[in-house]
Amino acid sequence: MTTRAVSNPVGVILILGMTVLSVGALVAVGGAVIDDTRADAERSQMENSMSAFSSKASLVGLGESGHQRFSLGRVSQGRVDVREDAGNVRIWVERPDCEDDDCEIANTSMGAVVYENDGREIAYQGGGVWARQDDFSRMLSPPEFHYRGETLTFPIINVTGNGAASGDIRGAVSSEKESQWLYPDGSPLTNPLSNGTVYVEIESEYCNGWQSFFEGRMQESPRQECGENDIVKIALDASLSPVFGAAITSYEDTSNDNPDVENHREGIDPPPADSEIESRVGECSEWGSIESPVSAGTHCTEDPDEFRDLTIDTTDGDVGIIINDVDNDGITDTGDIDIEGDGTMEVYLNSSGGIDISGNNEININGDPEQFIIYVHSDSKEIKLSGTVDYAGGIYAPNATLDKGGNITVEGSIVVREFGITNKGATFNHAESMNDITPELGTDLVNYVHVSERSVKVELG
Numbered sequence: 014m015t016t017r018a019v020s021n022p023v024g025v026i027l028i029l030g031m032t033v034l035s036v037g038a039l040v041a042v043g044g045a046v047i048d049d050t051r052a053d054a055e056r057s058q059m060e061n062s063m064s065a066f067s068s069k070a071s072l073v074g075l076g077e078s079g080h081q082r083f084s085l086g087r088v089s090q091g092r093v094d095v096r097e098d099a100g101n102v103r104i105w106v107e108r109p110d111c112e113d114d115d116c117e118i119a120n121t122s123m124g125a126v127v128y129e130n131d132g133r134e135i136a137y138q139g140g141g142v143w144a145r146q147d148d149f150s151r152m153l154s155p156p157e158f159h160y161r162g163e164t165l166t167f168p169i170i171n172v173t174g175n176g177a178a179s180g181d182i183r184g185a186v187s188s189e190k191e192s193q194w195l196y197p198d199g200s201p202l203t204n205p206l207s208n209g210t211v212y213v214e215i216e217s218e219y220c221n222g223w224q225s226f227f228e229g230r231m232q233e234s235p236r237q238e239c240g241e242n243d244i245v246k247i248a249l250d251a252s253l254s255p256v257f258g259a260a261i262t263s264y265e266d267t268s269n270d271n272p273d274v275e276n277h278r279e280g281i282d283p284p285p286a287d288s289e290i291e292s293r294v295g296e297c298s299e300w301g302s303i304e305s306p307v308s309a310g311t312h313c314t315e316d317p318d319e320f321r322d323l324t325i326d327t328t329d330g331d332v333g334i335i336i337n338d339v340d341n342d343g344i345t346d347t348g349d350i351d352i353e354g355d356g357t358m359e360v361y362l363n364s365s366g367g368i369d370i371s372g373n374n375e376i377n378i379n380g381d382p383e384q385f386i387i388y389v390h391s392d393s394k395e396i397k398l399s400g401t402v403d404y405a406g407g408i409y410a411p412n413a414t415l416d417k418g419g420n421i422t423v424e425g426s427i428v429v430r431e432f433g434i435t436n437k438g439a440t441f442n443h444a445e446s447m448n449d450i451t452p453e454l455g456t457d458l459v460n461y462v463h464v465s466e467r468s469v470k471v472e473l474g
Contacts, residue, residue: 055088055089055090055091055130056091056128056130056133056135058086059085059086059088059091059128059130059135060135060142060144060153062084062085062086063085063126063128063135063136063137063142063153064142064153064154065083066083066085066126066137066186067137067140067141067142067154069081069082069083069186070083070126070137070140070170070172070186070469070471071140071157071170073186073187073188073469074140074157074168074170074188074467074469075157075168075170075467076188076192076467079187079188080185080186080187080188081185081186081187082183082184082185083183083184083185083186084181084182084183085128085182085183085184086181086182087180087181087182088128088178088179088180088181088182089179089180090130090131091128091129091130091131091179092128092129092130092177092178092179093126093127093128093129093177093178093179093182093473094126094127094129094176094177094178094473095124095125095126095127095172095173095174095175095176095177095471095473096124096125096126096127097122097124097172097173097174097175098122098124099123099124099125099127099136099138099172099217099218099219100122100123100124100125100138100139100215100216100217100218100219101120101121101122101123101215101216101217102119102120102121102123102139102169102213102214102215102216103117103119103120103121103212103213103214103216104117104118104119104120104167104195104196104211104212104213104214104464105117105118105211105212106118106202106206106209106210106211106212106251107209107210107212107282108208108209108210108251108280108282109208109209109264109280109282110201110280111201111209115201116201116202116209118195118196118202118211118462118464119169119195119196119464119466121169121171121466122171123138123139123169123170123171123172123215123217124138124171124172124173124174125137125138125172125218125219126138126172126471132146132147133145133146134146134218135153136218136219137172138156138172138217138219139156139157139158139169139170139215139217139223140155140156140157140158140168140170141153141154141155141156141157141222141226142154143219143222143223144222145218145219145222149221150218150219150220150221150222151221151222151225152222152223152225152226155226156223156226157170158226160230160231160249160457160459163252163458163459163460163461164459164460164461164462164463165211165213165249165459165461165462165463165464166463166464167213167463167464167465168192168464168465168466168467169195169464169465169466169467170467170469171466171467171468171469172468172469172471173189173468173469173470173471174470174471174472174473176472176473176474177473178473178474182473183473183474184471184472184473184474185471185472186469186470186471186472187469187470187472188467188468188469188470189468189469189470190467190468191467192465192466192467193465193466193467194464194465195464195465195466196462196463196464197462197463202462204460204461204462204463205252205460205461206251206252206459206460206461206462207251207252207253207254208251208253208280208281208282209250209251209282210248210249210250210251210282210284211248211249211250211251211459211462212236212246212247212248212249213246213247213248213249214237214244214245214246215244215245215246216242216243216244217243217245218243220239220243220244220245221239223239223245224238224239224245227245227247231247231457232288232455232456232457233248233288233455233456233457235247236248247457248457249457249458249459250284250285250456250457250458250459251284251458251459251460252284252458252459252460253281253283253284253428254451254460255447255448255449255450255451256283256409256428256450256451256452257386257407257409257425257426257428257447257448257450258278258426258447258448259275259276259277259278259426259443260274260275260276260277260423260425260426260427260441260442260443261274261276261277261278261415261426261427261429261432261441262277262278262281262283262426262427262428262429263277263278263279263281263415263428263429263430263431263432264279264280264281264282264283264430264431265279265430265431265432266279266431266432267431267432267433267435268432268433268434268435269435271434271435271436271437271439272418272421272434272435272436272437272439272440272441273437273439273440273441274441275441275442275443276443277432282411282430283409283411283428283430284411284454284456284458285390285391285411285412285454285456286388286389286390286391286409286411286452286454286455286456287390287391287392287455287456288454288455288456289361289388289452289453289454289455289456290361290362290363290388290390290455291363291390291455292455293311293333293335293361294313294335294337294361294363296311296335297311297313297335297337298313299313300313300314300315300337301313301314302314302316302319303319303320303323303334305322305323305324306323306324306325306326306353307323307324307325307326307332307334308326308329308332309326309327309328309329309330309331309332309356310330310332310333311332311333311334311335312332312333312334312335313334313335313337314334314335314336314337315336315337315338315339316336316338317336317338317342317343317344317345317362317364317366318342318345319336320334320336320344320347320360321346321347321348322347322348322349322350323348323350323351324351324352324353325350325351325352325353325358326353326354327352327353327354327355327356327357327358327384328353328354328355328356329354329356330356331356331357331358331359332356332357332358332359333358333359333360333361334358334359334360334361335361335363336360336361336362336363336364337363337364338362338363338364338365338366340366341364341365341366342364342366343362343364343365343366343367343368343369343393344362344364344366344367344368344369344370345369345370345371346369346370346371346372346374347370347374347376348374349374349375349376350375350376350377350385351377351379351380352377352379352380352384352385355384356384357383357384357385357386358377358384358385358386359386359387359388360386360387360388361388362387362388362389362390362393363390363392364389364390364392364393365390365392365393365394366393367389367393367394367395367396367397367410367413368387368389368393368395368396368397368408368410369395369397369399370397370398370399370400370402370404371397371398371399371400371402371417371419372400372401373400373401374400374401374402374403374404375403376402376403376404376405376406377404377405377406378403378404378405380405381405381444381446382405382406382407382424382425382426382444382446382447383406383407383425383444383446383447383449383450384406385405385406385407385425386406386407386408386409386450386452387406387407387408387409387410388409388452389408389409389410389411389413391411391412392412393410393412393413394412394413394414395413395414395416396408396410396413396414396415396416396427396429397415397416397417398415398417398418398419398421398423398434398439399417399418399419399421400419400420401419401420401421402419402420402421402422402423403422404421404422404423404424404425405423405424405425405444406425407425407426407427407428407447407450408427408428408429409428409452410427410428410429410430411428411429411430412430413429413430413431414429414430414431414432414433415427415429415431415432415433415434416431416433416434417434417436418434418435418436418438418439419436419438419439420438420439421434421436421438421439421440422439422440422442423439423440423441423442424442424444425442425443425444425447426443426444426447427441
């Protein structure tokens with residue numbers, strides 16, 4: 014047999030072998046692509062199905078129906094199960110008259126109906142639909158959490174049940190028990206809330222989705238963002254109305270009743286104005302000096318010493334002074350501040366240095382108190398008034414202590430964390446006209462809270 018005679022069959026065998034291998038590889042790759050395509054199509058279909066399920070479950074959860082049948086379609090790539098331990102919601106209020114759990118509104122489970130396929134999930138929880146892959150989740154449709162116009166409404170829908178299924182997924186969702194009102198419920202808390210902070214804490218496997226939902230509806234970022242513990246927490250400060258409703262408003266009083274105070278609101282934890290102050294700072298495009306007389310409009314400076322011995326001309330409109338204290342020296346003495354015209358003068362102080370007014374200072378003594386307000390960032394811990402100070406206006410410094418003392422006369426309203434002036438020569442009178450001031454604090458406020466819980470039972474099959 015010649016070499017040429019052998020080479021033809023060998024060549025044919027090699028070609029056939031390569032063809033078989035190529036076809037096998039194509040079949041394997043094609044099969045994987047087909048599986049991925051099917052999985053993607055099934056997840057897309059499940060997003061729509063879960064949104065439809067959300068509508069039916071919410072009808073039961075909100076008490077509009079006692080029983081609903083549902084179909085999630087055919088599931089061949091994954092499975093659907095009910096997880097009673099998928100999350101938890103806790104709501105409470107912090108304020109001076111709350112001890113232990115007296116002001117806890119809710120602390121309850123929040124289950125979920127979950128479709129899972131190769132580590133990816135589509136889930137119904139809390140009235141919303143969420144998608145999750147690995148450690149990240151996102152919102153597909155919003156939960157039953159409503160915050161509008163200083164009113165929080167949160168019907169907590171708790172999913173119960175068990176079991177898992179694949180194939181043609183059908184089932185029923187029904188009311189497990191009557192809706193339970195959690196707040197208001199006759200506890201020490203009543204509507205409208207006038208003091209304190211309402212906290213909403215969500216523990217969930219879909220924490221990132223909840224966080225993005227809150228970020229889209231809150232003026233401030235969540236107080237606690239999702240981490241390894243899958244917990245996000247938001248805060249809503251109870252409205253303080255009127256904000257300047259007393260000569261002194263404070264959480265704590267250490268003055269020993271020595272100063273002459275016309276009226277004092279105690280035990281008040283005022284909401285911060287930090288977001289509004291920071292927003293005003295962010296709107297400043299140019300930083301410079303402030304020249305007297307100060308004309309209408311907004312004036313920005315990084316040197317608090319510029320706020321000294323000024324005539325404020327409000328004849329042509331209101332005046333705003335934004336102080337971004339880069340050295341954190343604070344305002345030290347103001348000298349004499351005079352306001353001309355009928356407009357207002359607002360000062361926004363972004364500093365940790367606070368205010369120290371001493372010596373002889375006459376501030377707006379010829380104007381109306383409601384014309385002059387200083388808003389102080391919570392980084393500032395101290396407001397000092399000493400020497401001879403005549404002040405007509407308001408100071409809003411919700412995290413600071415007002416202390417020192419001297420021949421002090423204030424006509425207007427001061428809001429601080431602690432009132433610590435112990436000097437008998439100090440006088441604080443309230444100007445009723447300041448009750449009409451409603452400042453924009455740039456924070457999330459709440460007057461009315463409505464929270465209920467309703468368990469819905471999900472049965473698969």
